Amino acid sequence: MRRSPSAADFAAQRADMVEWQLRRRGIRDQSVLNAMAAVPRELFVPERYRKRAYADSALPIGHGQTISQPWIVAAICEALALEGSERVLEVGTGSGYSAAVLAMLAAEVITIERIEELAIAARQLLAELGITNVEVVVADGSAGFPDRAPYEAIAVHATAPSPPRTLIRQLAPGGRLVIPIASDGADMLTVFRRLEGKLDPMTGEGLQRTVIGPCRFVPLVGSEGYPE
Ligand code: SAM
Numbered sequence: 459m460r461r462s463p464s465a466a467d468f469a470a471q472r473a474d475m476v477e478w479q480l481r482r483r484g485i486r487d488q489s490v491l492n493a494m495a496a497v498p499r500e501l502f503v504p505e506r507y508r509k510r511a512y513a514d515s516a517l518p519i520g521h522g523q524t525i526s527q528p529w530i531v532a533a534i535c536e537a538l539a540l541e542g543s544e545r546v547l548e549v550g551t552g553s554g555y556s557a558a559v560l561a562m563l564a565a566e567v568i569t570i571e572r573i574e575e576l577a578i579a580a581r582q583l584l585a586e587l588g589i590t591n592v593e594v595v596v597a598d599g600s601a602g603f604p605d606r607a608p609y610e611a612i613a614v615h616a617t618a619p620s621p622p623r624t625l626i627r628q629l630a631p632g633g634r635l636v637i638p639i640a641s642d643g644a645d646m647l648t649v650f651r652r653l654e655g656k657l658d659p660m661t662g663e664g665l666q667r668t669v670i671g672p673c674r675f676v677p678l679v680g681s682e683g684y685p686e
Pocket of ligand 1: 523524525526549550551552553554555556557570571572573576597598599600601615616675676677678679680681683
């Protein structure tokens with residue numbers, strides 16, 4: 459009978475993942491590489507998929523949702539250009555894995571999940587790991603979380619039909635919103651940077667838009683996303 463992988467086996471797989479899937483595929487931000495080398499992804503994956511925790515793919519986490527592919531988590535974190543002092547809003551907690559990575563890159567993370575069971579499980583696991591700078595909120599994150607705005611960075615892990623204006627309004631001057639936006643063919647991972655001065659999310663005034671590339675995500679369901 460084959461034994462289950464040990465913590466040392468997973469650590470070796472994690473190091474390989476960082477080298478082969480991230481560093482050699484263009485992730486340059488050393489703090490992102492360090493965070494992804496530290497967070498035990500296997501704990502965020504359901505038991506039956508644990509052996510595949512470091513595969514180069516998304517994996518099911520229940521409720522029709524997924525934990526994202528490691529590279530896309532790293533690409534989003536890198537695009538947020540975090541220095542460590544920021545308050546970050548994350549939409550789409552899912553398993554809590556990307557929130558654990560962000561917790562190592564920023565001062566404070568507010569992460570929103572619309573499926574209560576996923577939020578509860580993520581909150582518990584993050585607490586068990588001793589991560590104290592992440593707050594998990596159950597809500598429709600397509601409308602952001604105005605109570606704690608503005609945010610220096612906002613990461614959305616689900617595809618929006620168009621840039622959610624309320625999220626853009628919750629960006630601090632200089633802040634970055636990284637979000638997959640639906641287009642004809644593929645979802646496009648896009649960065650919106652709020653410039654200093656006047657902001658008009660309707661016309662795009664005061665926003666700099668950069669497309670990172672194609673990606674595939676579950677839909678953002680909510681008032682500024684898709685209907686249920
Ligand atoms: N970042 C997660 C992780 O590390 O496991 C994976 C996120 S998964 C690809 C996308 C998540 O977004 C799902 O858990 C889904 O329920 C959630 N979601 C979709 N629309 C949402 C909304 N409007 N507000 C909050 N969460 C939403």
